[in-house]
Amino acid sequence: MKAVEVDCVEHVYPDGTRALCGARLEVEEGESVAILGPNGSGKTTLILHLNGTLLPSEGAVRIFGKPVSKKNLDWVRRTVGVVFQNPDEQLFMPTVFEDVAFGPLNIMPRDKALREAESIMEELGITELRDRIPHFLSGGQKRLAAIAGVVAMKPRILVLDEPTIGLDSKARDRIIQTLSRLKEHYGLTLIFSTFDVEIVPLLADKVVVLKDGCVIYQGGVRGALTDTSLLREACLDQPPYVRLAEELGLKEKPLTLKEASSLFSRLIQTIRR
Amino acid sequence: MWWLSKVRGGLSLSLIERLLPSTPMVEYFSTRKSFYHRLHTASKLAFSLSMILVTVYLSSVLLVALMPLTVLLVMVVARLPLRSVASWSITPALFAATLCILLPLVGYLLLDAVMIFVKAVTAAWFMFLLALTTPMTHLARIASKVLPSWLADTLILASRYFFLFFDEAQRMVRAMNARGSPPLRRRLTLVANVMASLFVKSYERAERVYVAMSSRGYRGRMPLASPEQFSLRDAIFITATLALSFTLVYAEVFLV
Ligand SMILES: Nc1ncnc2c1ncn2[C@@H]1O[C@H](COP(=O)(O)OP(=O)(O)O)[C@@H](O)[C@H]1O
Ligand SMILES: [Mg+2]
Numbered sequence: 001m002k003a004v005e006v007d008c009v010e011h012v013y014p015d016g017t018r019a020l021c022g023a024r025l026e027v028e029e030g031e032s033v034a035i036l037g038p039n040g041s042g043k044t045t046l047i048l049h050l051n052g053t054l055l056p057s058e059g060a061v062r063i064f065g066k067p068v069s070k071k072n073l074d075w076v077r078r079t080v081g082v083v084f085q086n087p088d089e090q091l092f093m094p095t096v097f098e099d100v101a102f103g104p105l106n107i108m109p110r111d112k113a114l115r116e117a118e119s120i121m122e123e124l125g126i127t128e129l130r131d132r133i134p135h136f137l138s139g140g141q142k143r144l145a146a147i148a149g150v151v152a153m154k155p156r157i158l159v160l161d162e163p164t165i166g167l168d169s170k171a172r173d174r175i176i177q178t179l180s181r182l183k184e185h186y187g188l189t190l191i192f193s194t195f196d197v198e199i200v201p202l203l204a205d206k207v208v209v210l211k212d213g214c215v216i217y218q219g220g221v222r223g224a225l226t227d228t229s230l231l232r233e234a235c236l237d238q239p240p241y242v243r244l245a246e247e248l249g250l251k252e253k254p255l256t257l258k259e260a261s262s263l264f265s266r267l268i269q270t271i272r273r
Numbered sequence: 274m275w276w277l278s279k280v281r282g283g284l285s286l287s288l289i290e291r292l293l294p295s296t297p298m299v300e301y302f303s304t305r306k307s308f309y310h311r312l313h314t315a316s317k318l319a320f321s322l323s324m325i326l327v328t329v330y331l332s333s334v335l336l337v338a339l340m341p342l343t344v345l346l347v348m349v350v351a352r353l354p355l356r357s358v359a360s361w362s363i364t365p366a367l368f369a370a371t372l373c374i375l376l377p378l379v380g381y382l383l384l385d386a387v388m389i390f391v392k393a394v395t396a397a398w399f400m401f402l403l404a405l406t407t408p409m410t411h412l413a414r415i416a417s418k419v420l421p422s423w424l425a426d427t428l429i430l431a432s433r434y435f436f437l438f439f440d441e442a443q444r445m446v447r448a449m450n451a452r453g454s455p456p457l458r459r460r461l462t463l464v465a466n467v468m469a470s471l472f473v474k475s476y477e478r479a480e481r482v483y484v485a486m487s488s489r490g491y492r493g494r495m496p497l498a499s500p501e502q503f504s505l506r507d508a509i510f511i512t513a514t515l516a517l518s519f520t521l522v523y524a525e526v527f528l529v
Contacts, residue, residue, distance in 0.1 A: 051484075051488060053481075053484045073487075074487075077484075077488035078488070078490075081488070082484075082488065084481060084485065086481075088437060088478075089478055089481040089482050089485060090485045091433075092430060092482050092485060092486060093410075093429070093433065093495075094408065094410045094433050095304075095408070095410065095499070097498055097499070098410055098497060098498050098499060101498035102486075102489055102490075102491075102495070102496065102498075103489035103490050105497075105498060106490030106491060106492065106496060107490045113498075117498065131304055133301070133304070134433070135433075135437065136301075149489065150489070152489075153488070153489055153490070
């Protein structure tokens, strides 16, 4: 079943900026999709359409076949959990535990809600942040706490706007691990935006490339990340191992460290023989 | 005039920071652990309020002098930062002092004026004691039993976002100062602009926050998780508070 369909969506901001022009996008249930594009390409605008924070000027967004409108916003927002780029907009309660428990307390009996919040925090490994004040957390901790608060609502689709932006590599790895674990555990449909081509092969099954509000590519991860002219057109970096392979004139293009090390160890063995 | 040069030299928020407890500081100290911190919010509220009432009621010099000592003692037990409390006291002390300087002019005895000053500062200390040992959420929970929900919810959100606003203002003023020190008049218009753009920013943020809240089931009432247990310790503490209050009042009426 199609979890998300974005059908010819145009979005014009009140000041006249046309941020999306006829964007089309389809995401199957259980799929993991990366929305890839440089700054200002319309990623945030697209993501804010997925839970009805913004409504299209033209075209339609459908979630599990139902068009998003003002009338079904409650259902849409329960189905599509969005983690905003700025965690300060998401962590609105005075302590981390209060924040994670906020959603469950609104929809289930108190005892169950508190247990739920505890177990999500345990699952994300942030139990020790329980009584901390969001303002004083590090970027990575804020991001994890914000994810916990959204996942505690048990959405079927999890959407994240630039989940790893501004994080050091350790915090970034932790977010990536957490997201793949959550996806596995809850069978989530995952959609995230980024301009970091390195994290795409670690999380996504599919890539959508945005440029100036238009979808210029939709398809496999390998297809996007090895297409030099596509990446250049979208002002994106090549993944480092692809670039290395290209410099060396190799036909095979490894996307991740794992693929690269297996390729090079095979090459080294051939040379030795 | 050291404060005037301060204003000229930096219009610095750090001065305001030093004279008023900022929310991050308050939250930081209110979540620390000590015997006093672990008491139920109702107990701490009862203690601060009844001690303020008693302070106001007392009139014998000896007994009144006992009250600031009491609050300082409890602050030590609660391991509060006495030096910061001292600098935060400057503001209420200045207010009280302005008032008390006028009192002898309208016929009050000097001693009475001094007593009113001491009482005012002591009352402020009892409020600091409460604020610095009780997280906002706990106070808000009690408040939400009495106040309408929109007001209680606003207080909770304010406790989260006030210091973000404060930080942003500080960063913008710092950035401004780092690029030269314009004359005071221009500086004031710049500060006004900073404030305006911060309000616009806060408005945009408020919209997002509202979406985040409503997608997590908000229907006009903020639920609070923080579980607080009323324990034997609280019963004993409240009894002791009442006993102390009665003793002081008794001493005032019959012994002095
Ligand atoms: N609130 C707004 N009002 C007007 N223009 C906006 C607004 N938000 C974004 N834009 C513009 O829309 C375009 C897409 O922005 P955005 O969706 O934030 O891109 P991205 O998230 O990929 O960086 C940009 O040109 C940006 O300047
Ligand atoms: Mg963005």
